Every structure is written in structure tokens, then in C-alpha cells.
Amino acid sequence: MKDxxxxxxxxxxxxxxxxxxxxxxxxxxxxxxxxxxxxxxxFIVYKLYKQGLITKERVYLLSFFVLLTILMTIYFLSRIEG
Amino acid sequence: MYLKNQLEFSKGATDTKKVKELLSDGKLDESEIDTYFKVFSTDETKFTNYIKLQNSLYTSLNDEYNLGEISQETLIPIIEEIYIKDLLPFEERSTCKQKYIRDITSAAALALIEHGGCIALDLTVVAGIICHSAVSLIQWNSGQDALDAYHACFKK
Incomplete structure (x- = not known):
């Protein structure tokens, strides 16, 4: 799994x-x-998490970056004119 | 109204190559006038009426806003804004918008994949910061590129 x-x-x-x-x-x-x-x-990230190869903190970190990505997308969507 | 008429007139052009050819020297010869009317799907009477109407509209605009006093740098963005918001057909605006939305969503999805990749690598703190920052930077740049392309799309 480590590979x-x-x-x-x-x-x-x-x-x-x-x-x-x-x-x-x-x-x-x-x-x-x-x-x-x-x-x-x-799926791979989930499997790694289940096997204990990714800590809970890192999953929280991933959630933060997912949020950042969404926020950035919202910012770009707000730039639409008309 | 002035801009709308101008847009309608230019839409009548059947052959853009021919238009460029006619206007390449910046003037129209007697022999080119018939071709000019043909290319713009008009005739002498219609064209004279069009010019008369545009002249009167320009005069009233000039009386109200004193256009001669306004610099081109100020006037061009205003005309562009009017053109984009009011005169550009809805379908054209919508095509630019759709492309922009597709571009930013694909950039966001790619960023999600990359953030997942950074997490799976189980990097050290410093390497993690570098990895995630690079991903966010790529997303930001892709978004800015898409935004530039979106603005350029209106000016085509």
C-alpha cells in the first residue's frame, strides 16, 4: 500500500x-x-486513511485546501460580467 | 442608438475579406463605391439615409456630452462597456461565459486532484507547504488566464 x-x-x-x-x-x-x-x-486517499498511512490531521488539512479551492472558484465566478 | 445603428450596419457586411480590401488604403474611389454598397448589402438611398441619421444622432450626442472634449482614453472603455453589456448579442456573451465557467471549473477540479496528491505523498511540513502552495498558485494563474481570455472574448 505504501508504494x-x-x-x-x-x-x-x-x-x-x-x-x-x-x-x-x-x-x-x-x-x-x-x-x-x-x-x-x-479512493486512494481514502484507502491510505483507512490503513492508517494518512493521519486525521492531514485529512483536515485536505478539507481546508478543498475549501480554499472552492473559495477561489467562487471568486472567479463573481468576476462574470453582465 | 448611434452605436446600435453602426453595429447593425456593419453586420450587413457579407464579405469581411472584401471590406478589409476596400478600406486598406483608408479611402474609397468612385469605382469602389458600388462594391462597397454591395458588400454592406445596401444601396445609395439607404446609405445616405443611414449617414444622415448617424450625423443627427452624433450632433445631439455631441450637444449633450461635448464628445470633442473627452479624450479617447476615457471614451473607448465607455464604448466597450456599452457594447459588451447592451449591444453584444446574448448568444455571444453566453458563449464567452460558458467557456470561462468551464475553464475555471476544470482548474478547480485539477487543483482538487493535486491537493489530494500532495496529501497522499505524506510529505514533511516544509515540503507540504511547497506542494500545496504550488497547487494553489497554479489554480490562481489558470483562473487569471481564463479571466483574461474571457475579457478578450468580448473584444473579438
Missing amino acids: IKKLPIILAVLLICLFASFPNMQMEIKFFLIAVVLCFNT
Whole structure:
């Protein structure tokens, strides 16, 4: 289980590289890939937490960053004009 | 009204390539006038009426706001604002908006994936700060890029 700790960040970096290499990629494909990796990564984080390889504090930290991400998105949504 | 008429007139242009060609030297020759009318789907009478109406509208605008006194730097953003908010067709505004929303949501989803990745790595405090800060910075930059593209979309 310890070996898969690096898998989520590797997948995230691969996804960024893929999007950077194909900037005109269809939005539907982009969202599909994001959804698959997001589900997979959430599953891995959950498994690691269940095995005790991730502490509760780190899960709280993750919640904080999820909140930060949401707040940033709300800020950008508020910039819509008209 | 003045801007709306101008927009309606320019919408009548059937061939943008031809318009650029006609206006490339900054003046119209006698021989080009017929082509000009054809390209803008108008004729001499309609065009004369259009110019008369625009002139009278400009005069009344000038009487009220003294446009000659206002600098171009002040006037251009005002015209852009009117153009975006009132004159740009709803569908065009909506396409720009949809693209912007898609861009920021994909940036947010990517950031969630990356934050999860940082947590799974079980890094030290310093490495964790670096990892999460980098992710937040990437999201912020992607959002700003999307915002720039959104504003540029209106000016196309």
C-alpha cells in the first residue's frame, strides 16, 4: 500500500502535462479524464486513511485546501460580467 | 442608438475579406463605391439615409456630452462597456461565459486532484507547504488566464 502513495501526484502531474500538450483538447474529454482521476485519487486517499498511512490531521488539512479551492472558484465566478 | 445603428450596419457586411480590401488604403474611389454598397448589402438611398441619421444622432450626442472634449482614453472603455453589456448579442456573451465557467471549473477540479496528491505523498511540513502552495498558485494563474481570455472574448 505504501508504494501507491506517489500514484495520485504522478497522475495529477501526468494530467497537467497532457492538458498542456493538447491545449485544444475537447472539453468533454478533459472533464472525463479529470473525473476519472479525481475518483481514483479520492479512493486512494481514502484507502491510505483507512490503513492508517494518512493521519486525521492531514485529512483536515485536505478539507481546508478543498475549501480554499472552492473559495477561489467562487471568486472567479463573481468576476462574470453582465 | 448611434452605436446600435453602426453595429447593425456593419453586420450587413457579407464579405469581411472584401471590406478589409476596400478600406486598406483608408479611402474609397468612385469605382469602389458600388462594391462597397454591395458588400454592406445596401444601396445609395439607404446609405445616405443611414449617414444622415448617424450625423443627427452624433450632433445631439455631441450637444449633450461635448464628445470633442473627452479624450479617447476615457471614451473607448465607455464604448466597450456599452457594447459588451447592451449591444453584444446574448448568444455571444453566453458563449464567452460558458467557456470561462468551464475553464475555471476544470482548474478547480485539477487543483482538487493535486491537493489530494500532495496529501497522499505524506510529505514533511516544509515540503507540504511547497506542494500545496504550488497547487494553489497554479489554480490562481489558470483562473487569471481564463479571466483574461474571457475579457478578450468580448473584444473579438
